[in-house]
Amino acid sequence: MVSLPLRAGEVAMKPPKGVLSRLTYLFQIDKILRLSYNLFRIKSKARGEKMARISTSLRVDEDAKKAATKIFKEYGLSFSDGVNIFLHQVSLTKGFPFEIKLPNKKTMKAIDELNKREGKSFDNVDDLFTDLEDK
Numbered sequence: 001m002v003s004l005p006l007r008a009g010e011v012a013m014k015p016p017k018g019v020l021s022r023l024t025y026l027f028q029i030d031k032i033l034r035l036s037y038n039l040f041r042i043k044s045k046a047r048g049e050k051m052a053r054i055s056t057s058l059r060v061d062e063d064a065k066k067a068a069t070k071i072f073k074e075y076g077l078s079f080s081d082g083v084n085i086f087l088h089q090v091s092l093t094k095g096f097p098f099e100i101k102l103p104n105k106k107t108m109k110a111i112d113e114l115n116k117r118e119g120k121s122f123d124n125v126d127d128l129f130t131d132l133e134d135k
Contacts, residue, residue, distance in 0.1 A: 033097070036088060036092065037085040069082075
């Protein structure tokens with residue numbers, strides 16, 4: 001099982017390779033985000049504190065907001081709750097709660113190739129894998 005830290009200054013583990021391992025990793029992140037947010041709310045309520053809320057305006061991608069809102073609803077959370085969970089994780093970890101990387105030269109070349117429609121294309125998956133194996 002992959003676990004992530006909840007204390008500031010600790011470094012999160014890199015996601016494991018493989019689709020199922022990555023999905024498991026993402027589910028673990030999800031559990032930790034929900035747990036940390038709920039613990040924060042419970043501790044605040046136990047101390048008789050109310051979480052100070054401010055009104056703010058965000059410019060976000062419309063499709064991303066719709067997709068995120070749908071997922072948040074599945075957990076019984078509002079969009080605002082989801083954004084607050086993210087902000088609390090940034091505060092707790094003193095950084096992004098996930099790894100951010102810039103593409104390397106090889107990846108940038110592939111992206112440019114695709115944008116220019118110059119990349120290879122294949123009629124079926126078998127041809128693709130044959131081409132990959134030849135390298």
